[in-house]
Amino acid sequence: AQSVSQHNHHVILSEAASLELGCNYSYGGTVNLFWYVQYPGQHLQLLLKYFSGDPLVKGIKGFEAEFIKSKFSFNLRKPSVQWSDTAEYFCAVTGATGGGADGLTFGKGTHLIIQP
Amino acid sequence: KAGVTQTPRYLIKTRGQQVTLSCSPISGHRSVSWYQQTPGQGLQFLFEYFSETQRNKGNFPGRFSGRQFSNSRSEMNVSTLELGDSALYLCASSSDRMNTEAFFGQGTRLTVV
Numbered sequence: 001a002q003s004v005s006q007h008n009h010h011v012i013l014s015e016a017a018s019l020e021l022g023c024n025y026s027y028g029g030t031v032n033l034f035w036y037v038q039y040p041g042q043h044l045q046l047l048l049k050y051f052s053g054d055p056l057v058k059g060i061k062g063f064e065a066e067f068i069k070s071k072f073s074f075n076l077r078k079p080s081v082q083w084s085d086t087a088e089y090f091c092a093v094t095g096a097t098g099g100g101a102d103g104l105t106f107g108k109g110t111h112l113i114i115q116p
Numbered sequence: 117k118a119g120v121t122q123t124p125r126y127l128i129k130t131r132g133q134q135v136t137l138s139c140s141p142i143s144g145h146r147s148v149s150w151y152q153q154t155p156g157q158g159l160q161f162l163f164e165y166f167s168e169t170q171r172n173k174g175n176f177p178g179r180f181s182g183r184q185f186s187n188s189r190s191e192m193n194v195s196t197l198e199l200g201d202s203a204l205y206l207c208a209s210s211s212d213r214m215n216t217e218a219f220f221g222q223g224t225r226l227t228v229v
Binding site for chain 2: 043107
């Protein structure tokens with residue numbers, strides 16, 4: 001069975017600090033990888049996704065993530081965070097074959113708090 | 117265009133009752149997935165429908181069921197409610213079968229007392 005592990009459950013940073021959130025997955029096949037964000041009181045939104053090609057993907061709001069196949073990792077980064085980045089961040093994986101019928105497998109999430 | 121709409125937003129039920137939640141996907145989307153979100157277990161996949169057919173189901177008991185209509189709207193039903201079913205139930209829609217990008221609704225907050 002596939003699984004996703006997010007190493008940091010709570011992260012507190014000051015504005016302008018750099019961010020890296022870890023994500024490792026376990027899946028016996030080719031994967032599609034995602035980072036979703038849930039701002040307070042809002043629905044889950046897609047930050048970025050990786051299907052194939054360049055392992056460094058750029059998403060919205062200055063976020064990027066790097067897929068390292070040998071490490072089964074898909075870490076999220078942002079060079080300089082803002083107070084508005086305070087949110088819950090979820091890493092997710094689904095199989096690249098099978099038509100996505102196995103749904104998204106999510107990590108437990110990282111609660112990020114940015115202090116002004 | 118309108119996003120994924122889930123109704124109702126909040127629901128309080130008693131143990132042993134059943135409940136039906138509704139999800140209207142983004143217009144043109146044919147894939148609808150359901151997820152349960154709890155503080156302890158996080159986000160867990162319930163099931164996925166495409167063109168009125170359930171394609172897969174997560175590791176949940178048979179009390180959890182769903183269906184999809186010809187207009188792609190979906191409902192999920194939970195029978196014989198237990199306290200542990202209290203959760204945020206999220207619906208997501210996607211334009212294709214690969215779930216290349218899933219758009220989520222605000223969710224239905226179910227409280228079982």
